[in-house]
Structures are given as structure tokens and as C-alpha cells.
Amino acid sequence: MKRVDFLPFYLGLLALVCVSSVNAEDPYRNFKWVVTYGTVSPLGVPQRGILINGMFPGPTIYCETNDNVVVEVVNKLDEPFLLTWNGVKQRKTSWQDGVLGTNCPIPPNSAWTYHMQVKDQIGTFSYFPSLGMHKAVGGYGGFNIGARPVIFVPYLKPVAEFTLLVSDWWKSDHKSLTPFFLQALRQILDSGKSLPKPNALLINGSPRATSFTGQAGQRYLFRVSNVALQTSVNFRIQGHTMTLVEIEGAHTLHESYESFDLHVGQSASFLVTLHSPAKGYYIVASSRFTKTVLTATGILHYQGSTAKPSLPLPIAPTYQIHWSMKQARTVRWNLTANAARPNPQGSFHYGTIPITRTVVLANSKAKIGGKLRYAVNKVSHIDPGTPLKLADYFNIPGVFKLDSIKPAPSAGPAVLAPSVMGFTLHDYVEIVFQNNENSIQSWHLDGYDFWSVGFGGGQWNSTLRKRFYNLNDATSRYTVQVYPKSWSSILVSLDNKGMWNLRSAIWPRQYLGQQLYARVWNDERSVYTEYEIPPNALRCGKAH
Template sequence: MFMSWVQMLLFVSLLFPTSVQSEIRHYSFTVVLKNTTRLCATKPIVTVNGKFPGPTLYAREDDNVLVNVTNLIKDNVTIHWHGVKQLRTGWSDGPAYITQCPIQPGRSYLYNFTLTGQRGTLLWHAHISWLRSTMHGAIVILPKKGVPYPFPKPDKQKVIVLGEWWKSDAEAVINEALQTGLAPNVSDGHTINGHTGPVPNCSYGGAYNLHVENGKTYLLRVINAALNDELFFKIAGHDLTVVEVDAAYTKPFKTDTLFLGPGQTTTALLTTDRGIGKYVIAISPFMDTVVSVDTFTGTGYLIYNNTLPSIPTTMTTMPPVNATWKTLVFAESLRSLNSKQYPANVPLTVDHSLLFTIGVGIDPCATCSNGSRAVAAINNITFDMPTIAILEAHYYGIKGVFTDDFPGKPLMPYDYTGVQPTNLQTMHGTRVYRLAYNSTVELVIQGNSMLAPESHPTHLHGFNFFAVGRGLGNFNPAKDPKKYNLVDPVERNTISVPTAGWTAIRFRADNPGVWFFHCHLEVHTTWGLKMAFLVENGKGPDESVVPPPRDLPQC
């Protein structure tokens, strides 16, 4: 028996009661195709409500958010609310076949979650195949009413979404790559709020324009929604003061260049103190190895009011594509605010000490052009996607969907960043790592030298974590932990693991459910660089996964 829309709202309101200060925010997302022009090509793209980027979701800390998603395209879809902790509400997290079956064509699903203890900038995006190339948007979580920012109040706020663009259909790009076993074609350009800026030999010259008043302070909410590129962001002639990343406040620091991996957000203050003028806003990729990357620089313009068209544009110089030093300086500058109101609750004791090696490999493939296929793996295990959602299988005790034997360390240790093994073949499986409720985890993510080592932005669903250490080469368990920052490490949901290096994170497993962990370079996720943590229920209903909603999609 189906419930009416009003009955559904009443049901979820009773299931998730809100506090006196919080509100219920209602959104309707309709997934549709829309023709658009970028980089001299007109093509239909998958959008939400016909917008690219999609609509911005606004709410306040502790608000209950209801988003009714209706699928009007021919493909299955899901939406992931990237960085939302989803306390006990994994059914609304969104990764296909991990926490839900996809929303089938012509069907709807009501995502229901509360923004408990979160404020800042996040993003939402499709979480199935490569649909997130155009199906993405911003989440802006304002502080509770009457609660000030821990930095000077800005005069205005602007959302800036960075992305990638293919002249052809991105789904066709990855499907062709999977058939041939080769790497997919890189994108053809980068976008700022859906615009590439001027393109050589192309009549289309649309660019994003940020109009500003002199003497004001703007809060820029910058989001990297690109599929496969880590990006530099810069505004000619202006510095930016970083105050928050991934919806967690930071100690303010000034920089001329932001660095964001896919899925990461950076919120920064911009002071417009140049009087008049037109200044380039530019984004360009980072890649410090031999892997091919789209080198197109996307451009927009910051334009002061009363600037005459005759005034020349102030240009800027972007960091080189392999500017590793720039990324390291930016990462080392990030520190948690760690104030009385916003403490850094870093776990000081560890129940689970894990080492995950990540990278790519080669598997045999009889139908591929070279007789082999590029794959990716964690601890040499390439993740096989199930046909039933793992959370549903866990909740109902359905056997044969997954195993809970994911190894906490490599099964065969080797020199991870040295000479690569002769056998590049990986194992396969749908494995999870089981965690007791409220246990503490230290996870060292170790990049390896398989084929072409590169920087990996990795994302953990369901939690924020603290980045307590990082380094180049192999992690040394005897020496490196002595250099950890356990006082004010940056708090994030997505972190870059340096090329042929490591990053150490800590988190508390206080959110029961099944939580995806994967590289946020979509090509690596597609190739299998992913796994899931299964966090057991604690004591009583307040420490347990809530029952699945009645409209949960079926496979």
C-alpha cells in the first residue's frame, strides 16, 4: 500500500523529530535531459530541474532535509549528499548498491536526513556510473539562527562550482573504456558554474562573471565537482582567506591559490579592495606524474561595479600542472579551529590500526583490445559491485551479497613505492571491514607505485575524520606516528593521498550502517578502488540504524 505525499511527510516527521530551533526543508529534484552548449558542442545532458550545475540546497545546522527525487531519464539514478554524516540514516546516503538500489526510470524516492552538528559548504552529486559529470550541485549549511560565524561576517556569499566537460557523452566515454580495457579519454575542458570561458576557435565564449562592489567582503563557497581532476583555483590580483573546508571550520590563513580534489570544498573570504577593474578567475588541473590530464584552463571574471569595457583585464599565472610543492603547502596550512565551541575531538587511542594500499593494476580480459583491462584496488582487492544494496543485505540478514573479511593490512607486504611487483593482477570480491559501534580507527592510506603512481583524493561516507599525518614514500609505523598532529589536525571527509606517499586519518565509528570508502577520481572508483565499512549497532534504538523507508527503491 502506497502512502500519499502528505502521509509520507507526516511519517518522516514523526520518525525524525526536530529540535525547537531546527526546521524541515523541502526540496523537489527532477532528473531530466536538457540540451546545452559548451566547448562548441550542443548535446543533451543529465540535469536536476534542468539546471547545470543543479540547484543549491540551503538549510541550517540541525535542520531536517527532505528531497523528493523523481527520475525522468532512461538510466537508473541515485544522489549522494557528499559529506552529510547521515547519522543512522544510511538509507539516504545514496551510493548505488551500497546503501540503496537505484531509482529506476519513472520512479521517485524521498531522501530524508538531518544536518546534525554540521555547518558550511558541501555538495550533492549522482552516485552511479559517470552521471555526476553534469548531475551535481551545492549544499550550503548556515549556522543556527543567532549563532555567528567564527570569522568576520561577510557582506555577501557566492557559490562557485568547478567541473569538467566532455564534448561527447561522459557515459559513452567510460563505457567505451570498459569495453577496450584502456583508460578513458580525458575531459575537453573545465567549467566554473557551468561555463568554460573563452575557447580558441570557437564562437561560444560564455564565461562566469562575478560582479562585486568595492570595499566589501565576500564569502566564496568553492566546490570541486570534477570527475577526475584535482584543481587549482585563483583570482588575479586577490588573496583569499581560507576559513572552512568540507563543512568544518579552520584556523584562517591567507593564500593566492586554493587546491581542491574532486569532492572537496573550500570556503574563503575575499576582500574587494582594488577599486575598479576586471580580473581573471581561473582553474587548472594538478597532476605530478605521467598520467594524462585535461590541461584546459577554465576562466571566468571578477568585475568591479563601474568598470568600463575599455579597462584591460588583469591576468594571472596558474601553478604548473605538476606543482606538487603548491599542493603540499596548502595541505600543511590547514588546521582545525579547535576552539571551545568547535573542538577538535581527535581519537587519542586506537582500536583498529589499518593500512590500506591503493593504486591500479592489470587483469586479464579476453574481450579487451589488448587482452587485459586496467583495474584499481585497495590492498590488492578490486571491489565487485553487488546486485543488492549491502546495507539492505546487512539489515535483513540476506546471505551471499558480501563478506566481512576485508583485510586490515596488505596480505602480501612489499615495497609499496619502490620497484613494482611483476604480477599486477588483483583479487576480486565484495568485502567489507566490520567495526564495533563507537570503536576508534586509524587508517593509513598508502599510495603505491603500480603502473603510474598519482595523487588520490579519497572519500569516506558517513563520517568526518582528522588528517593526523602525511608523508612521501612508505609509511614507517615506528617513526611516522611520532610526528602526528593530534592537537589541531584538519577535519575533512575527503583527503588527497600524495603521489607515492601516504596519509593517516583517525575517526570514531559512532554511526551504525554501511559506509562507502573510495577514491573520488571517478575512473578509479569505476575500476574498483573502493570498499565499505560495516559499523555494527550499539545499544538501543539511538545507536542503531533506523528502519528502511517504505519507498526504498528495489533492485
């Protein structure tokens, strides 16, 4: 009987596996960004802004699900700098989150490289500077994640996409304001005072000069993000309805809107078909819940037409809170559509999972040492000189105290402290944001998306779950608004180990302490739950 030699077969199989492994690696997208000061004039007055590669706003990142995004940031400012990636989950690597609790700042005249994988994500996101008041003067941009070609997208394909960044703006430089403002924005906050009201809204860095051109009869995807410091906005397009198809990484049921509220830190995508007579139409963003209504406009041009848009601007609500609450309840998860994976979003039955822990977080305005601060459950966060993540990783004592913030509101005066709350990996947590103030709040959680299951007026209590919670088709998202004298509840599966920033997206409040860090942990040290500290990680404070 002839002996069969299997060695060539196994060698060939091994070679095939090796080649497949190489080909199967997700693509890399590499960027080099040089951060500088530069002159910008959004309101016709030259001011010093923060530019990325000479651009204000910064460049938009376009990538696909699972891509590896590598961004080398060269800091040419005269002070430290960090970027954070709003809504990008940073799976198993809070090392890349770009906030002071996880990263040492990039020193002046030096560079640091972020390595991110946009694992299992699609949708509209953004980035912005996370240190001090840098965000007030630029450095922000869009971050759009498209679906892989093999994944079905549950809406008709647009012929093009437009990215719109809505921001608020002050008339003067953040270091040397005009005498009208007397001091810099951060000096005002450091002195214990509130910021003056912004002077304007901008769309892509301009109050009225941004324009887009499309062809009659075609459909376009408008990706809109509110990157303002403190202003909720209403967005609309004159003469056109907008079909909501995605909000903060989740595909939604296709509801049509004449206008739509976006609170600070939130993003959404709308399909718009150019079906009106060929001419120009105003794109409008106006402030919400403000006594003085600020308005920014852009123009949607029909290709081939020179006709200008005509007044009046399309109307929108200004202060009507119940209108906003009613609209928010119309946003629903598309249960049969997939997101980044082939399986339907609705196959994850978030409403049937037992809650392992409930946390109630109450924001408040406080005076500490005679100065204005903002607190959560009576703790106003301060950043220690050593990032919390580094202190935790290297077991450095004296940097923070775990559970320095309580899981429910308490009596007593507010205190200054690094605010860290401990959670167990894979906890399924209900977080209630209780807002007893007269102003709207906006909360963002790094490292996760969550289900925004309910909101209502007054004080939250457990009996409200049955009446107000949507446990079937609430959307997953990464930022949630809390209306004045109201509460909002979220459910979140804590499956991403690390140190994660839970903060007010309203930046002056974040700057003055309305934030905390969630330490999501188990005792297993494994790359299956968390990646090791990057080789290029910067060291500072006690972590030298």
C-alpha cells in the same frame, strides 16, 4: 486549611511542554527535483547532459544546521539514477546515502524521496550522481549549510555568498561520443581501457562565462568545490588574496592565500574583500599534476564598473608536488572557534584518544580477466545486485562476505568481490592510505568526518607517527589527498552505525573497483544507534 488544587497547574505545564516540543522541531526544507536529459554546450558543441529542474549545474541547496532536508527526486532518464550527498553525514541513517551499497536505484519514470537531517554540521558540501558515469555529464550541485543564528561564526559576516563548482569535461556525449573518442566513457572503462584526458575545466558549467558582481570595499564568501571526475585544481582570484575560513565543515585558522589547491571531492570557503581598483578580475581554476594544463576562467565584476579584466592570468603551480604538500600543512583547525555547536572545536582532543585499530589501505592498478581494474588491498569492488545494507539488514545470505578485504596490503593477484570491512561501533581507528602509484589519489568516506593527521613520501610505518602526525590542530574533513608514491593518515571516531562507502573520489577508479564499504556495527537494535529502514525504501535484488 484550604486544599490547593494542582490539576490546572499540571495541565498548563503539560500544554506548555507540548507547545515547546512542536516549536522546537527543526525546520523542514522541501525540494522537488526532476532529473532529465537536456542539451548543454559548455565547449560550444551541443551535447546531452543531465539536468535537474532544467539546470546545469543543478540547483544549490541552502540550509542551516539541524534542518531537515527533504528532496523528492523524479527520474525522467531512461536508466536508473541515484544522488549522493558529498560530506553530509547522514547520522544514524546510511539508508539515505545514495550509493549502490546502501540504496536501490530509482528506476526510470519513478520517484524517490530522500529525508536527511544536517545534524551538527556547517560548511560547504556538494551532491552528484553516484551511478555509472552520470557524474561526467552533470547532475551535480552545491549543498551549503549555514550556522544557526544563535551560533557565533568566527569570521566577519560577508555581504553575500558565491558558490563555485569546478569540474572537468569531455567534448562528447557519454553514450554517443564522436569518432575521436570511438566509444562512450563507460564503454571505454568497461572494455578495460583508461579514459582519455578531459578536454576542459568548467566553473559552474562554463569554461569562461561565469561571473559574479560585488561592491568595492565589501567582503564576500566564495564556496568552492571540486566536483571533477579526476582532476585536481588550483583556484585563485586575480588581484585579490583569499582568506581560508572553512574547509569541509571545519573552521580553520585564517590563513591568506594567493592560490589554493583543491583535490577531487574537496571543498573550501574563502573570505575575499574587494579592495582593488574597480574593474573586472579573472577567477581562475587550472589543472594540477597534468602534462597539459587546462584552465577555466570566470569574472569578478566590481559593481558600477564596465572595465574588463586584463591579461595575464595570475600564475600558479602546475606539477610541483612539494608545493602542494607544503601548502596543505598550513591548513589548521581553529581550536577556539565553534563549528555547529557552541563548544569550541578544540574541546574534542582527538590526538589524546587511544587508537583501537590500525588499517592500511593500498591502492593498485590491476588486470583482471585481461581488463583494467583498480583494487584496494588486492580486492577490486563489484556491486552485487542487492545493496549491501539491505542484505545486512534482512540477513540475506550469499550477497557479501564480511572482511572480504584484509586490513593490510597482501601479496597475490587482485580479485573481484564485494569489498566489506567490519568495524565495531565506537572504534577509534587509524586509517593509512598507501599510494604506490605515480598519480595523485583522493579518498572520501561517507557518513563521517575525520582528522587528516599526517602525510609523507615513501612507505608508511608506525615510527612515522611521532615525526609526521599533527595531533593538536589538524582539520576534520571528509576527503583526503594522497600524493604520488606517498601516504596519508587519518583518525576517525566510528560513532555512526551503518554501511558506509569508503571510495576513491577519482571517479574512473571508483567505477573500476577502488572502493570498499565499512560496516560499523554493534548488536544493539535501537533508534539511539541507528534508525529503522525508511518506509519508502526501495527493494531490489534478493531484497524484494
